[in-house]
Amino acid sequence: MRTGYKRRQRMGKWLLSAGVAVFIFVDLIPIFFTVITSFKSRDEYVYNVFSIPERWSLENYANLFEAYDVPQMFLSSLTVTVIPIFFIVYFGTMAAFAIGKFEFKGRRIFANMIFPLMSIPSVVMLFPLFRLFSKLNMTNKFGSVIVIYIGLILPFILNMLTSFMSSISSSYLEAAMIDGCGFWQMFHRIILPLLAPALSATTIVGAMWLWNEMLIAFIFLQDEAKRTLVVGLTSMQGLFQLDVPLLMAGATITTVPVILIFVFGQKWFIRGLTAGGVK
Amino acid sequence: MKKIISLLLVAAMSAGLLLGCQKKEEKAEQGQTELTIWWWGEEDVPGSKAWLEQTAEAYEKENPGIKIEMVQQTSDQLVPAWETSVQAGAGADIQFFWTGTYTLMYVWDEENRSLADLTELIPEEEMEHWLGTEGVSWGGQAWAAPWYQVSIIMLYNKELFKSAGLDPDTPPADWDELLAACGKLKESGVIPFENGGMKDGFNTPWMYSTMGIASHDSPKEFIEAAVNEGSFADESNKLWLERLYELNEKGYLNPLTMSNDFPSGRESFLRGESAMGLVTNGQALQWIEDMGGEDKVGIMRIPAYGDGAMAGKQNVQSQAFGIPEFSKNKEEAADFIVFMHQPEQLKSFYELTKNFPADDRFDSDTLSSESEKFLWDYLLNDSTVYPSLYVPSMVHSQGNYAAAQMVLSGSTAKEAAQYVEDIAEEWRKMSPDECEHFKDWAENYIE
Amino acid sequence: MIRVRKDKKRVPYMFMSPALIMISIVFLYPIISVLIDSFFQISGQKRTYTGIQNFRVLLENDLFWKSLINNMKFFICVPILIILGIVFAVLLYNRIPGWKIYRVLLLVPYIFSIAVTGIIFDCILRENGLFNILLEKIGLGHLVQPWLGQTSTAVYAIMAVIVWKEMGFGTMLILARLLSVDESMVEAARLDGAGIFTITRKILLPEAKPVISFYFVLCMINMLSWLFNYVYVMTKGGPVNSTYVMDFYIYQLGVKFVNYGMASALAVVLLIITFLLVGVQAAMQHYVFPDEED
Known part of the structure; x- marks a missing residue:
């Protein structure tokens, strides 16, 4: 009797698994479409929208590289992703350390401000910031985007880091204090190393957000020579709207870096994203 | 010790940050004046970028301090x-403007004028040669230097006309003839009229400028419509929507028009799928060449969609460069603007873009093909303004855009026109200052 | 918490300062700026104080109400996302074979940039695009229409894209919470003969309530504040302004209609609505889950 039940249960699980697999397959069709279409010639796409290309072609990528300075755009994206991330994680961990481990006036306020800050759309900050950076003659310069990104993503990062911070035992830190450890030392020799995996998670998730950001990069880096991949793709959409394979090639190139990091760092991704919500 | 190291680390990071600010900048050498130009134009006039770069290089050679x-x-x-x-008080030394409201709104308020007085910077003999200054004139003087003149023109495919049984040498000249031609073209299996992609609405000004002028006698009427209540819903302002509605209802437009975006929607003409299409004059010449020459594709006059004095005229917009009041290099900026208007530069502008520069020193003898001569003649002798520059920008971008889309989605012209009027009402309430200026503009408008 | 000596009271402030400075530059300054600007009519250099006129005009403005209603329409996504999240989280929780891979695969849409997603779906949802072709292939050809190009379907098409993109995140979040549920409770229930539905209802869902409520608020915030990229890339607010949402309207007011006073006023309104929402959530967490640590 029992074995029959177990077998039925296992079969049930396999059935469910198959069902979920089918669902996921359908769910990912748009992504298959994107990649497959990017290898279809424009002429073929006119009559063959749905199936595998009869003739795999790299012409879209060639056209893409010819029409746009893709390496430059890649570098731009890299610049506005990598440079801010270090500051963000460093400043963020410092702040999370303060909020998570110290009692001080205003701590409650800061802790409670994190979520509201996350809910403010960037479009609200857009025009005043543009005015500010115009005055400083910093529009169309990477510095403006870097500074803005640091501030913009900090709340999201803080949200993640404060929950990671609670995993470090206070008594352990107090013991270190008794041993004569200064706070600055504590931060660099205890907190940061202990949080290393959490910081990797935060860095990866933060990098994903920054790489994918459009509005700020769009408004502050209009110069063709400085555009990021995402912004470049958006402007491509208007000019080459009818050339779907070309657009798909652009979409693929823009997303491949993030997908690669995701594939190799899924553990970090999941850990980072979950930290924000599961306390 | 550790503290010092950490401080050094922070300092290094800050240095990195600042470096990011300076990255990829070409710093002007000591003693040089840097002129910054904020410009637009490559979409309407392909080749303008190359010309600007070329002209700037030539100027820098002659003027090594700039x-x-x-x-x-x-x-x-x-x-x-x-x-x-403008709000920050810092920006370009030479600023590009779409003309009409888009320039005048920074000029008509004397106390808050954002553009420098060109008459103090540029000799009158120079300014006299400029064409298309109506769109930038206030108080009897031009406030920006028109750069080029661009028109939305209509091409027609002579071969498709022949296949439909139409005479390839006499394209339709008025509304009835257009309808008849469309009917025959539809029967022959092609899209009669490609009005362009309307998904994002950006094509609206093209239709407004070809159809919308037909029921008016003078640009002043457009300016007045902004000020007078109820005017956008009246007969003369409703006409273009009625025409659009009828063309769509009879199936004479591209069925995919609401799925296509502006830059690429019109390309069905290039592919030979539609018999008539709208395009800018510079791009037209390129298309004619691409499609096999003047035997296959011709430029037609805009059909007279109505009975107004403006009907059938060539719409022309000059787009211009102004000098912001806050610029610290006004004289140098003015000098460069004058340089851009020298005959040699005018010539190379036409060569690179096939668009007419806005200066009468342009040598029209260099025009070789029939089409070019036709366009020049049309421009000089039978042209009018680009109306979307003569209504408040909000009414145009919020009202007209949506109205055109409404009509293409099945609403009646009356409903769509009323929508535009509603937007205009809102504008009148929201921007009483601008409204006052429009009144002034209408009163002082000289034909 | 670390206990700190009296003379070291400044330490936490020092650690907070870099983050605080950046946040002040990027959030505090603009918000104050926007607050002030909302009381002015701004055109070029001219600033005229107009009191609450911008707000009055906004409240009488058709497009504002359309945007607000559209934002509320997008709230429909929230229960859909939550239900999908719960369903898949529970499915994966039961360790059906391959669950780890499924969790990762479900997250892939989330990794894409919203702008890129919008562009891809713009191509797919065209009249001659993949979706319509698939419909025809499975015999539903009569349903073929320009999904993003007509007023009756544009908003819902965008909603579908949002659900597609966000679904994996909810699943992952809820699943993470479920995985930390005390195994012995579930085992005990199983031994008592409880089926999957009962276990879900009586154990898993209550345990997951805090995460679900957090996700609920997160989704609501997304539907209020983070729709711009979708709208900009897929419909630019059209057709006929049918997909206008508040954060997109703010952008249009500033960029297209060049009315910074109104843009600021709308921004203030949006901020008020969002903060009310977040405030309600915080209150809920306080009163509904008094045992949850802050």
Whole structure:
């Protein structure tokens, strides 16, 4: 009797698994479409929208590289992703350390401000910031985007880091204090190393957000020579709207870096994203 | 010790940050004046970028103390970037403007004028040669230097006309003839009229400028419509929507028009799928060449969609460069503007873009083909303004865009026109100052 | 918490300062700026104080109400996302074979940039695009229409894209919470003969309530504040302004209609609505889950 039940249960699980697999397959069709279409010639796409290309072609990528300075755009994206991330994680961990481990006036306020800050759309900050950076003659310069990104993503990062911070035992830190450890030392020799995996998670998730950001990069880096991949793709959409394979090639190139990091760092991704919500 | 190291680390990071700010900048050498130009135009006039770069290089050679930096703007950012620079008091030394309201709104308020007085910077003999200054004139003087003149023209495919049994040498000249021609073209299996992609609405000004003028006698009527209550819903302002509605209802337009975006929607003409299409004059010449020459594709006069005095005229918009009041290099900026208008530069502008520069020193003898001569003649002798520059920008971008889309989605012209009027009402309430200026503009408008 | 000596009271402030400075530059300054600007009519250099006129005009403005209603329409996504999240989280929780891979695969849409997603779906949802072709292939050809190009379907098409993109995140979040549920409770229930539905209802869902409520608020915030990229890339607010949402309207007011006063006023309104929402959530957490640590 029992074995029959177990077998039925296992079969049930396999059935469910198959069902979920089918669902996921359908769910990912748009992504298959994107990649497959990017290898279809424009002429073929006119009559063959749905199936595998009869003739795999790299012409879209060639056209893409010819029409746009893709390496430059890649570098731009890299610049506005990598440079801010270090500051963000460093400043963020410092702040999370303060909020998570110290009692001080205003701590409650800061802790409670994190979520509201996350809910403010960037479009609200857009025009005043543009005015500010115009005055400083910093529009169309990477510095403006870097500074803005640091501030913009900090709340999201803080949200993640404060929950990671609670995993470090206070008594352990107090013991270190008794041993004569200064706070600055504590931060660099205890907190940061202990949080290393959490910081990797935060860095990866933060990098994903920054790489994918459009509005700020769009408004502050209009110069063709400085555009990021995402912004470049958006402007491509208007000019080459009818050339779907070309657009798909652009979409693929823009997303491949993030997908690669995701594939190799899924553990970090999941850990980072979950930290924000599961306390 | 550790503290010092950490401080050094922070310092290094800050240095990195600052370096990021300076990255990829070409610093002007000591003693050089840097002129910054914020411009737009490559979408309407392909080749203008190359010309600007070439002209800037030539100027820098003659004037080694000047370095010119050009920042190309996208359609979405041109106005906000300019507006912000005005509020911030810092920006370009030479600023591109769409004319009409888009320039005048920074001029008509004497106390808050954002553009420098060109008459103090540029000799009158120079300014006399400029064409298309109506769109930038206030108080009897031009406030920006028109750069080029661009028109929305209509091409027709002679071969498709022949296949439909139409005479390839006499394209339709008025509304009835257009309807008849469309009917025959539809039967022959092609899209009769490609009005362009309307998904994002950007094609609206093209239809407004070809159909919308037909029921009016003078640009003044457009300006007045902004001020007078109820005017956008009246007969003369409703006409273009009625025409659009009828063309759509009879199936004479591209069925995919609401799925296509502006830059690529019109390309069905290039592919030979539609018999008539709208395009800018510079691009037209390129298309004619691409499609096999003047035997296959011709330029037609805009059909007279109505009975107004403006019907059938060639719409022309000059787009212009002004000098912001806050610029610290006004004289140098003015000098460069004058340089851009020298005959040699005018000639190379036409060569690179096939668009007419806005200066009467342009030598029209260099025009060789029939089409070019036709366009020049049309421009000089039978042209009028580009009406979307003569209504408040909000009424145009919020009202007209949506109205055209409404009509293409099945609403009646009356409903759509009423929508435009509603937007205009809102504008009148929201911007009483601007309304006052429009009144002044209408009263002082000289034909 | 670390206990700190009296003379070291400044330490936490020092650690907070870099983050605080950046946040002040990027959030505090603009918000104050926007607050002030909302009381002015701004055109070029001219600033005229107009009191609450911008707000009055906004409240009488058709497009504002359309935007607000559209934002509320997008709230429909929230229960859909939550239900999908719960369903898949529970499915994966039961360790059906391959669950780890499924969790990762479900997250892939989330990794894409919203702008890129919008562009891809713009191509797919065209009249001659993949979706319509698939419909025809499975015999539903009569349903073929320009999904993003007509007023009756544009908003819902965008909603579908949002659900597609966000679904994996909810699943992952809820699943993470479920995985930390005390195994012995579930085992005990199983031994008592409880089926999957009962276990879900009586154990898993209550345990997951805090995460679900957090996700609920997160989704609501997304539907209020983070729709711009979708709208900009897929419909630019059209057709006929049918997909206008508040954060997109703010952008249009500033960029297209060049009315910074109104843009600021709308921004203030949006901020008020969002903060009310977040405030309600915080209150809920306080009163509904008094045992949850802050």
